[in-house]
Amino acid sequence: MNNIASIAISNTTRKFDKDYHYIIPDKYIGSIVPGMRVIVPFGKSNRLVEGYVLDVLESPEVSSLKEISRVIDEKPVLKENMIRLACWMKRQYICTYYDTIKCMLPPGTGVSSTKVVRLKKCEGGFKGNIKKIIDVLAECGGEMEYEELKKQVNTKTFAKYINNLKEQGCIEVHEEFTSKVKEKYVRAVYLAKPWEEVVYDIETNKIKNIKHIRILELLAENEYIPVGDIVRFVGVSAGVLDTLKKKGYLEFEDIEVTRDPAANMPYERTLPMKPTQEQQVVIDRVKSMLDSGEFNEVLLHGITGSGKTEVYLQLIGHCISMGKQAIVLVPEISLTPQMVNRFKGRFGEDVAVMHSRLSLGERYDQWRLVRDGRTKVVVGARSAVFAPFDNLGLVIIDEEHESSYKSEIVPKYHAAEIARQRCIMENAVLLYGSATPSVETYYRAKTGEIELLEMTKRANNMLLPEVKVVDMRNELNAGNRSVFSRCLQNEIRKNIDSGQQTIVFLNRRGYATFILCRNCGYVLKCPYCDVSLTYHSHEERVICHYCGFTVKNPEHCPKCKSNHIRNFGTGTQKIEEEVKKQFEGCTVIRMDLDTTTGKNSHEEILRKFRDDNINVMVGTQMIAKGHDFPNVTLVGVLAADSILNTGDYKAAERTFQLLTQVAGRAGRGTIPGRVIIQTYNTDNYSIVCACEQDYVSFYNNEILVRKNLQYPPFIHLASVILSGVNDKQVLNRALFVKNELCRHFKDNGSTAQILGPLRAPLAKIKNKYRWRIVIKCEESDKLIDVLTKVSDGYYSKSAKNSVALSVDINPVNML
Incomplete structure (x- = not known):
């Protein structure tokens, strides 16, 4: 008889993060299974906390163990395959069970507790604050939340009085546990009599009111109709429905509805x-x-427009025919509407959607559809890799090179790593798809670690767009001070005149990148971050893109009080304005982080651009990938070399990928496409190869640089960031951490290159100074072991340390 549950406690630090054993009470034996949530007493004070059942065991010795207090779920929220994945992630990303489990469950499902004080008896004779507590409770019906009661009584010794009353048996204090998100129910009506009886009553004039007849006729065609819908359709009040209920024609029932984001x-x-x-x-x-039923990994390297999505669809169709399930990951939320349309069109209601722009209720309902086996395909962004399928056959990672697949918060996982581990555990096939694969993935394919499949031709037999590079130095020498080269201006005009569409790409949002005083040289910076503030013209404000700090755009220099202060640099807002100014009558739409904050804003912008045939779309990297607009025949790339100067070892790779992807938006219909790339750095191999759409040449150049400088894929990289409000203290802790790293690497006999500590490229964010240590190590397991020991040791010795330590293994962002 399994009478012991192994439980992971929510919201613990790594110091206390382990399996805890609890007795399963007799009433729960047989009903508690792994993956369920329970409430258990924890610590010396026996405070009630949420926990997750990892396993159910049998033990004859239980005298020293505590009992489970209550069970939250009727069915498990974690399947056994997800529990195994959580255990793997805990070690791989140096985090807690709860950190990993949070990734797997929709937000809002976490349990929060509320203390409630209930009056049991009131015999009188009380005085002072104790009487006040009794009176307040009595006025509120004998029950009140603990915190609200404390606020109303307003005394420093409130807890003492509550304990006194509990001991006397006058009150009881208990905890209620609730979740933010729950199933949604609506009030619905249905016929309470057979339709034949209703027809007879209508024909014999027993029912004479025309609105009553219309309501009954509607219900004859539908099993249930929500009250709100029937009231709106027929144009009656809810009281009319009550009348029909009293006459025995209707009944009400609360029915559950699924919140469908694609409805x-x-x-x-x-x-x-x-x-x-x-x-x-x-x-x-x-x-x-797929037919082999074994784990396989394959890279599909297909040029833009080669028809990768149709390949995905047919493979998923085969997967479904085998009785298995599939996950499709897309890198940007802006891609999801288009992908969902393609997949819904092929597989209908078998498709669920998972991404962060959905409401809490929508995410919860989509997750439940998957958990309960009511869908066979999930399409979504990074978090969709945790879709709770139990018969996974295929995982597809579209645009696998995208940095958005990496989480920037704990646990700092990469969706491709999670997908690979799931496929290994569940004997599924992992398919990476990209026109510009990451150097690491392509290296694995070229060295035979994974299989390489290629598609080198566009599906519609159209040629790749013609690409032209414009040297902006020559434009300046010719007296052109516009952000648009003369060539790009002419081509945009041609497109406007011919009714064809243009995409203008600039990977920098806002209106101007910085504010400069021309009198004293002062640059307006964020007081909390080591970055310049960006000017946004619509709000007439300057904003920090890292912490959100904002002030009105100053009219005078804060330092010298001169009025010679103005904005410099260019962002997407300014480009939108310039397009309107230079091309009179031209329709423009902008797509960047500032215009896509609303829930359905991505879909609305893309729909408007396509359906209204807007002349020009201006945007950041959101518009660079995956979109298919047949009437887009021209793409203009501004400041193509801007990413090259970011100080990141992946700068050249990102430049090549972005340019190739955005160029691929042109000429996807029947008309050949043109691409104009504006740059001051015409000789860099990433730009030259992107113009020639030559991935292999780019890879051959880049892999040599990586090998010479010892960067991935030849080594594993780790970034350790220490941050705090006291700069000197942060540096001291960073030096301590470096010494610990050196000691542990020496102890386990592995070699590693430890660089730093040096100030991080972004030396201050949100008023915290940042120092960085970079580690290069050939052995992944030993790197993780050392970082685990150093991280755990750091926090165990300095639990109240004001300097935070953050570890990122194989980071995609080195800032």
């Missing part, structure tokens, strides 16, 4: 297209991998 998204059912020769080769090979 109002139109889609047409589609059939599989006839594959091209290259597509067929890929489909056949991956199908054979």
